[in-house]
Amino acid sequence: MSLHRLLYCSRAIPNLSYQDLKDILEKSEKNNSLVGITGMLCYGNSMFLQVLEGSRQNLTQTYNRIARDARHMDAELIDFSEAESRQFQIWSMKVVELGTYAPEKMQAIYLKYASEPTFSPQTMNPRQCLNFLLEVNALYNADLSA
Numbered sequence: 333m334s335l336h337r338l339l340y341c342s343r344a345i346p347n348l349s350y351q352d353l354k355d356i357l358e359k360s361e362k363n364n365s366l367v368g369i370t371g372m373l374c375y376g377n378s379m380f381l382q383v384l385e386g387s388r389q390n391l392t393q394t395y396n397r398i399a400r401d402a403r404h405m406d407a408e409l410i411d412f413s414e415a416e417s418r419q420f421q422i423w424s425m426k427v428v429e430l431g432t433y434a435p436e437k438m439q440a441i442y443l444k445y446a447s448e449p450t451f452s453p454q455t456m457n458p459r460q461c462l463n464f465l466l467e468v469n470a471l472y473n474a475d476l477s478a
């Protein structure tokens with residue numbers, strides 16, 4: 333089954349807690365590593381932007397489960413296409429809270445690709461979303477190896 337990459341955005345429920353984010357991360361790490369899915373989840377301005385990489389079948393099943401989750405709504409598929417290689421291979425899932433981790437650097441990366449000053453992935457095209465996530469990933473990896 334060929335390698336695919338899936339991108340979507342969604343809106344968090346109004347009372348989403350830090351514990352909810354921790355639960356999502358723990359469950360995602362466990363489930364994704366079992367089926368060879370890697371990726372990253374960004375959260376800010378009550379919006380999620382997630383990238384998932386893996387086989388088309390596993391991505392479809394995982395996305396269908398995610399889209400039914402009551403902790404978010406208005407899930408919007410941004411892109412689902414074949415990928416030459418994994419770009420997020422370190423993480424079975426990494427959650428990045430945009431307001432807390434390196435906020436100034438994050439804002440600069442975000443503004444490079446976005447028309448809105450606050451995190452609004454629903455207004456970004458697939459290429460902008462992917463490039464934004466790749467730069468956030470690179471920032472994390474650079475900090476990890478520092």
Ligand code: FAD
Pocket residue numbers: 342352355356359360361363364373380382384394397398399400401402403404425
């Ligand atoms: P269980 O954990 O046993 O859950 C059973 C059901 O209860 C599911 O329908 C689940 O959605 C729901 N549920 C569980 N906990 C809560 C809760 N605290 N509040 C409301 N409903 C709840 N899962 C992945 O496997 N990989 C991912 O990359 C991934 N990313 C996610 C990103 C976002 C933004 C969100 C909101 C969820 C994500 N999830 C991810 C979680 C996913 O939606 C499912 O909850 C999870 O995959 C179900 O795992 P499970 O089959 O072991 O069922």
